[in-house]
Amino acid sequence: MMKTFKGLVVASLTASSALLASSATADVEIQYWQYYYDARVTAMEQLIEGFEAENPGITVKMTHFPYADYRTKVAAAIPAGEGPDVVQLFYGWLNDYIAADLIQPLPVEAFSPSEIDKDFFPMVQAMKKDGAYYALPTAVRSLALFYNQRLFDEAGITAPPADLDELIEVAKKLTKRDGAGNITQVGITTGMTAQDHHWFREGLIRQFGGTPYNDGYDTVSYNSEAGAAALQYYTDLEKLHGVTASGFMDEPQAAFKAGRAGMHIDGSFRIGSLKAIRGLKWGVAELPAAVDGTQSNYSSYWVNAVTTKAEGEKYEASLKFMSYITSDAAMQIWLDVVGELPAKPSVGLTETNANDPVFGPFIKGLAYAHTTVFANESSQRQVLVDMVARTDIENQPIAESLAIAAEAEQKILNEYYSK
Amino acid sequence: MSIYRNLTIKQKQIVWAWTFLAVPVVFYSVIRFYPTGTAILISFQDWNLLGARTWTGFDNYIKLWNDPVFWKVFRNTFAYLLIGTPVSLVLSFVIAYHLDKVRFMHGFMRMLYFLPFMTSAVAMAWVWRWFYQAVPIGLFNNVLASFGIAQIEFLNSTTNALPAVLAPAVWAGLGFQVIIFMAGIRAIPTSYYEAARIDGVGWWVVLTQITLPLLRPTIVFIVVFSSIGFLRIFDHVFNMTTNNPGGPLNATKPLVLMIYDTAFNSFNMGYAAAQTVVLFTILMCVSLIQLRLLRSS
Numbered sequence: 001m002m003k004t005f006k007g008l009v010v011a012s013l014t015a016s017s018a019l020l021a022s023s024a025t026a027d028v029e030i031q032y033w034q035y036y037y038d039a040r041v042t043a044m045e046q047l048i049e050g051f052e053a054e055n056p057g058i059t060v061k062m063t064h065f066p067y068a069d070y071r072t073k074v075a076a077a078i079p080a081g082e083g084p085d086v087v088q089l090f091y092g093w094l095n096d097y098i099a100a101d102l103i104q105p106l107p108v109e110a111f112s113p114s115e116i117d118k119d120f121f122p123m124v125q126a127m128k129k130d131g132a133y134y135a136l137p138t139a140v141r142s143l144a145l146f147y148n149q150r151l152f153d154e155a156g157i158t159a160p161p162a163d164l165d166e167l168i169e170v171a172k173k174l175t176k177r178d179g180a181g182n183i184t185q186v187g188i189t190t191g192m193t194a195q196d197h198h199w200f201r202e203g204l205i206r207q208f209g210g211t212p213y214n215d216g217y218d219t220v221s222y223n224s225e226a227g228a229a230a231l232q233y234y235t236d237l238e239k240l241h242g243v244t245a246s247g248f249m250d251e252p253q254a255a256f257k258a259g260r261a262g263m264h265i266d267g268s269f270r271i272g273s274l275k276a277i278r279g280l281k282w283g284v285a286e287l288p289a290a291v292d293g294t295q296s297n298y299s300s301y302w303v304n305a306v307t308t309k310a311e312g313e314k315y316e317a318s319l320k321f322m323s324y325i326t327s328d329a330a331m332q333i334w335l336d337v338v339g340e341l342p343a344k345p346s347v348g349l350t351e352t353n354a355n356d357p358v359f360g361p362f363i364k365g366l367a368y369a370h371t372t373v374f375a376n377e378s379s380q381r382q383v384l385v386d387m388v389a390r391t392d393i394e395n396q397p398i399a400e401s402l403a404i405a406a407e408a409e410q411k412i413l414n415e416y417y418s419k
Numbered sequence: 420m421s422i423y424r425n426l427t428i429k430q431k432q433i434v435w436a437w438t439f440l441a442v443p444v445v446f447y448s449v450i451r452f453y454p455t456g457t458a459i460l461i462s463f464q465d466w467n468l469l470g471a472r473t474w475t476g477f478d479n480y481i482k483l484w485n486d487p488v489f490w491k492v493f494r495n496t497f498a499y500l501l502i503g504t505p506v507s508l509v510l511s512f513v514i515a516y517h518l519d520k521v522r523f524m525h526g527f528m529r530m531l532y533f534l535p536f537m538t539s540a541v542a543m544a545w546v547w548r549w550f551y552q553a554v555p556i557g558l559f560n561n562v563l564a565s566f567g568i569a570q571i572e573f574l575n576s577t578t579n580a581l582p583a584v585l586a587p588a589v590w591a592g593l594g595f596q597v598i599i600f601m602a603g604i605r606a607i608p609t610s611y612y613e614a615a616r617i618d619g620v621g622w623w624v625v626l627t628q629i630t631l632p633l634l635r636p637t638i639v640f641i642v643v644f645s646s647i648g649f650l651r652i653f654d655h656v657f658n659m660t661t662n663n664p665g666g667p668l669n670a671t672k673p674l675v676l677m678i679y680d681t682a683f684n685s686f687n688m689g690y691a692a693a694q695t696v697v698l699f700t701i702l703m704c705v706s707l708i709q710l711r712l713l714r715s716s
Contacts, residue, residue, distance in 0.1 A: 100470030378684035
């Protein structure tokens with residue numbers, strides 16, 4: 001109601017000022033679109049308020065849609081001249097958006113690529129094409145190990161596992177079974193359908209000495225000894241060590257929330273929903289390193305870009321807004337409100353943030369995180385889900401299942417990059 | 420106006436008939452035929468929702484023909500149809516036949532059977548999904564475990580998953596079919612049964628010689644209706660396997676779920692449209708064949 005009222009006031013002021021003083025420059029209104037997620041909308045409202053206070057004469061109107069409709073709406077609106085001037089998109093969609101001429105590169109004068117390279121965490125470089133940045137994130141996400149403090153205390157475990165061998169030992173102490181041998185509490189949750197496929201690709205494979213893809217992410221390279229070792233390690237958790245059951249209590253995060261899982265690997269976006277669970281005492285640690293100390297993590301992010309619809313005054317205003325929402329202050333707001341991590345070390349690695357018991361391990365993980373460039377995230381995840389299912393349900397040998405997966409994923413990449 | 424005045428009464432009737440028909444015709448064209456036509460058009464194109472559509476000829480269909488997942492999905496879809504339809508038909512007839520004879524709390528019993536049909540498929544699927552979970556939360560497996568019987572992998576299995584997903588779908592549709600069957604049974608004139616009783620024939624003869632033949636129109640309706648339902652099965656499968664839609668290893672994936680996945684996860688609209696055209700063709704063929712088979716003789 002308040003918003004409609006505000007909108008009305010702004011609109012009438014704009015209209016009257018245009019009428020009374022047609023020679024003076026009218027106020028500029030720009031549109032910002034993002035998908036609907038409660039905390040993100042709240043954070044953006046705060047940012048818009050701050051921006052408008054700093055830039056009188058520019059109004060930002062935010063529109064949000066359910067995630068499911070988002071891509072369709074953007075695709076239909078921009079060519080029709082109706083859509084956003086500044087738009088939020090998933091980093092994996094960048095190529096599609098550029099190819100469809102929906103977004104324009106950020107001018108190098110205002111957004112100097114070398115400055116950005118220097119100021120931001122390195123993974124944002126995936127947003128750079130032909131010497132210019134097309135989009136920039138406010139916040140990024142990475143993985144870490146959540147653990148249940150109460151179960152740790154009960155099992156007499158003093159610290160979360162530092163490496164992958166310790167992970168197994170700790171998990172063994174946390175696993176419980178009933179009289180018939182059915183598992184009733186898992187040491188660590190597993191499930192490629194959740195975040196494990198990221199942990200497997202950018203975490204385990206690299207920690208066992210391999211690479212998931214070549215540098216351009218258009219060739220699968222995990223069908224190797226390292227890949228097989230990583231898959232062996234992952235499937236052994238259930239089959240050899242019996243410290244987990246995939247699909248235990250339906251979803252990994254559900255088992256952890258219910259206090260029936262000792263450890264759980266998940267993204268920083270889970271913090272908010274875990275905080276809401278009463279009576280659950282949990283902690284966060286960095287992902288366990290390899291036995292030789294190698295650390296590796298995965299990060300992903302949503303970015304903001306200026307659309308091709310923004311021209312003239314609106315283009316200028318959009319650029320101002322872009323630099324505001326990617327500023328240090330904006331990142332701190334995003335961290336406090338949404339719980340997503342700052343995209344710049346200057347904000348992320350401040351004393352308070354880097355040593356925060358909850359955000360700290362995620363932020364430290366960013367330093368050694370890799371961002372998978374997906375051609376089709378859901379299909380590529382499905383390949384890994386099926387890979388583990390074949391070894392689990394059909395008892396297929398590791399090497400064979402891995403080879404089938406690599407071939408299937410390569411097919412997806414070929415199809416995408418041949419266009 | 421003078422043109423209208425010069426028309427014969429018959430012609431005027433035709434003019435008015437078409438005037439009134441125009442509303443549903445326009446509505447139907449816009450709501451049904453236009454999207455269908457567009458879907459067929461898109462099936463010959465490449466389109467990722469963003470950007471322009473480009474013509475690709477029969478590429479999408481060729482890809483579909485060579486896609487092993489499609490053939491797996493094709494088999495699943497027909498498994499849903501070929502198991503689901505007869506099972507639900509027989510069950511609903513047996514229930515309706517006996518429910519018809521119940522005098523005590525008849526309305527209440529009928530309501531009990533009808534209730535699942537009114538419940539949201541999503542809520543139902545999630546409750547059944549919980550039933551099927553492993554120990555410690557799954558209802559069925561907890562019961563088995565308390566009797567010392569080994570757990571059954573209901574959903575995490577390539578053989579059990581499809582029947583496990585199908586069961587709630589059959590169960591949910593029963594109420595509707597029972598009501599239709601009961602209406603059909605009630606519509607049979609009692610004089611036939613009285614004549615049969617006077618002749619002293621057994622219940623079996625009454626059932627096979629009177630009840631079933633006279634129920635033919637009802638059976639035709641239910642068979643066609645439930646076949647279309649099973650060929651288009653989606654919400655039960657999607658909600659019971661959201662972690663791994665249509666899984667494990669595509670064991671439960673029906674055609675509609677594959678279309679959804681291709682369109683809204685892979686954003687491959689052309690390929691999804693080609694799958695839609697195939698589904699449309701199958702639905703049309705199955706319906707036409709059934710109508711013809713059950714109408715003759």
